[in-house]
Amino acid sequence: MRKINTTKMLCAVAGLAFCSQTLAQTDLHDSIDLHEVQIVGKTKARKMHEQAYAISVVDLATKYQSASALNQVLNTVTSIKIREDGGLGSNYSFAMNGFSGNQVKFFIDGIPMDNFGSSFNLANISANMADRIEVYKGVLPVYLGSDALGGAVNIVSRTNANYLDATYSVGSFNTHRAAVNGVYTSKGGFTLRANAFANYSDNNYKVYAPIVNLSTNKQEGEEWVRRFNDGYQSYGLKLEAGVVRKSWADYLLFGVIASADKRNVQTGATMDAVYGGVKNRSWSLIPSVRYKKNDLLLPGLSLSLYGTYSMVNTYNVDTLARRYNWYGDYVASTSAGEAYLTDATIRERQWQANANLSYIINDHHSLVLNNVFSANRRKSNDEMYPDDEMNNVPQQLTKNITGLGYQIRYNRWNANVFGKMYRLYSSTNKLMDQFTENQRWEKLSDRKQRYGYGAAATYYILPSLQAKVSFERAYRMPEAVEMFGDGLVQKANPDLKPESSNNLNAGLLYDQTFGAHRVQAEVNYIYRDTKDFILKGVTMSSNPTTSYDNIGKVQTRGIEASLGYAYKRNFHINGNLTYQNIKDKMKYQESQNTFVGDGISENITYGQRLPNIPYFFMNGHADYQFFNLGAKGNSLTLNYDIQYIHDYYLSFTGLGAKATKKVIPEQLSHNISVGYSLCDGRYSVVAECNNLTDAKLYDNYRLQKPGRSFNIKFRYYISK
């Protein structure tokens, strides 16, 4: 009887949450943890790791002393590669199991970061602002509501009630990084949380680059030269204030993110193109509100909400009529714009709202319902082309993603099943009857809907050995520009389908302590079957207009393994490797509206490995700590990291004579650091050397990353 009432009530509340489309936050795992108290001595990170999902969790507490940037930390996780174009602030792409770009979504405390702008990103944020990073591979829990095709990364803030953590580092290439993170909570429940960062670098590291004689146009060989137009700076502040631990709210927080960056652009697609005056900058301003209440109305029912509004402006400038070479010399050019003449402002505005409702029915069963709503608007204006009809024509996109999950949990096993509904509404303006007297802008709109589903289960074979399996049929919905084109030169494709993927993971997790020794091991098998990638049609023919099309079918089979050993708190050594076999499984290429007209043709690269994706890489780490060295509470830490990435081809793997193939060469790099901390970590200083052997490192074809660099970091930390 009681159960029926409960269910009714739940439905009513769920309905309410749904209709109003009020939305936000999500803390299913918090409620799960209630049931995990019997597992003694596990950190939050470890507990997250033992979820049924294929998840890697990085416990950032160990990274605070070195104040690493989050992308550096993520780069050592299995299946993940962050590919940087250069030094601090350079463009980077995040790749996971062959997915990249907007196929992988990022969250901060469960809030999607898709539209937070380029200044508030993983390369700028230091590890010290977060408690941990959770990396979900291929299968996303319901509370992370998004259309992620290939997985997601969730950054979880530190929750200490009172602390202050300030770091500053200075190093090679005139690089300075500072961060201040802190939380103040009064006895009355008022709280103020602040995270601030500032980064600056000249990035004037040396590269081995081709030198063109500007008067003869002859390429006169390669030389070591310094980068001269690569400076970067970024600043950011994330502030939240509100109340915690009230009868009516576990927390209610009002916040704002304000950040900005400024970047000089040194190279084009490769170092063959060198620029002296290409620049871009951006700013973001993002107010937010978050609310959460456990045991709302009845025990076990909890509600969380969030809402954000993001304003992001990006400015791209390329107006010089000059041609540069790698010496920094230039000559006047007959054509303005070193790459493409532009002085553009892009304005993006986005609403996001989420509601997450979870209900713990009893010790063994729980339910979660999540809805995310986002509305996007984008406009651009290029001052160089005042006649462009596309200036200031808005494009809009509304996404609504609803997920419903059920979890069952017993001592030795637990399982989740979930369904997700993706709804998309997009609109744009299109020029109709172009080139006739009736030429006019008309509003076009379209709706799309898809259903995804999945499940995850885990079983403890032994207390120290856990088996996991998870599956999701995932979608990524098209963006407005992909569906409608730009209304002018980019053509619309009303038949565009969402990208879809079947993602399967199976793994074994082992963790055993033998007295002072602890061994941890993990092996995962990864299977992805992905099709209908949304790609821009090829633009090389006698046709300058293109559309986005669904292209390709790719199968990924991979394995990732990691092994770690620890002796007391003093010594840790671990390593991991990832191998992913990403194969082109498209037999026939269908072309519509492309340069070959309509038709079906044989896909020449069927069965071959996809090019330009790292497929085999390893990371290793060792550290040793001397406690109470010098004085009680002081410690000395030695760290060593090694990274290996197997070489891979830029273009189709099976075609072309080997000697002429373009290769992204093998990378082997070593980082070392030594740190000393006093007074139980209150003060610490770390000296670090990255790329110890000064190896020539490339993540992308002919885009060289920094050589050997040194830096020294200072940290002050107090906590109550």
Added chain:
Amino acid sequence: MKNYFRNSIILAAMAVGVLTSCNDDLAAEQETPNAPYVLSLGVTSNGNTTYYVVSTDNLMEGTINAVGKGIEQNGYHDYQKGGNSIFCIGGMGVTSATAVVRGADGLLKEQGEFVFDNSLSGFCQVDDNTMVGLELPTNKESGSQLTFYTVDANTAAILSKNTNTAVDPIDRLDWPSITGMMYSGGNLYVTYTPMNSLTFETAYTDTCFVAVYSYPDMQFVKLMKDTRVGPGGSWGAFNGLMKDENDNLYVMSNSAISNGYSQSTKHAGFLRINKGETEFDADYFFDFEALTGGLKPAHVAYVGNGLVFAEVSTLNPQTASDRWGDKSLKCCIIDLVNQTVTDVEGIPVHNGNGGRRFAYLTEGNNVYLPVSTSDGVYIYRTDVTTAQAERGAKVSTTFVGGFFRL
């Protein structure tokens, strides 16, 4: 317990074993030294295109492919023969000229290390040793001067650069889109279409424009105009001009919507410019549309004796929805002198092949053309005297970007 631990280790070890035994070497066929025919295979897959320059000694049998062989070239490329080299112009983010030549061992090799300021709009041979390249700013906002290069036809070395000539007067109606460049009798002739560089609208289709520049000083000489046809050539197709054995030039005008025109106001046809002259030959006009009942040629190749091998659009009439289509093409032999058109028998109606330039090879009375059919790309050999075609070798590629004898 220990067993499980050991099992995990074994699993990990197995994983390492599997990994280290993997590599990407596919069985490569050896190239035959001195194989006379050279093709650039443009392979498009998963949204990327890469070119592979391969050679073969047999165009009529077997399969031509780039499996484990061929010179890889990345980024967009245009191909043109000059002297004893094949010029490969393009690259990733920069436009460089690479020459593919035959090495002492009879195999193809790549040479050259010259970089153009921007991207070339025109490129043609002026004598045995010299090529001329023309660069035009992308749009009116970015610049107002032309750049002419002279390039060594054998080494791909840039010999000189001239930026003294203004784009004016060819930009007075709209920004010019260069459709062809040829040298004849001391002058460089350039055909173009006035085209809005943002919307690609072609509002000026009543006149054929040919700009004449002197060589070697690259001075503007004259803007020739003729209203019997619309503009010469079409966007990005390099199909505006052809040269016969006596250095007379023929202008092909198609005003074809399927080749990028936003409107068509004149019949497709041919005009003639006699060697070195700066007037159109008033006595010569070939109204192609009148003869064929409304058809428009898309791609043309001068073969010899006044004969042209052409791909002609079968879309009749062409409408706005056919724009940029370049499809449903049939092959024809066009006799410029006698003004006749003969359909080639044996080649199916097909779509344009994607490379910007018309990739074909002439050898005696034969024209070899790669055609994209429902079974893949095949080379068809056409005897221009009989207009009979025969299907030859299969080409494992998405399109053929260049086709030469070296």
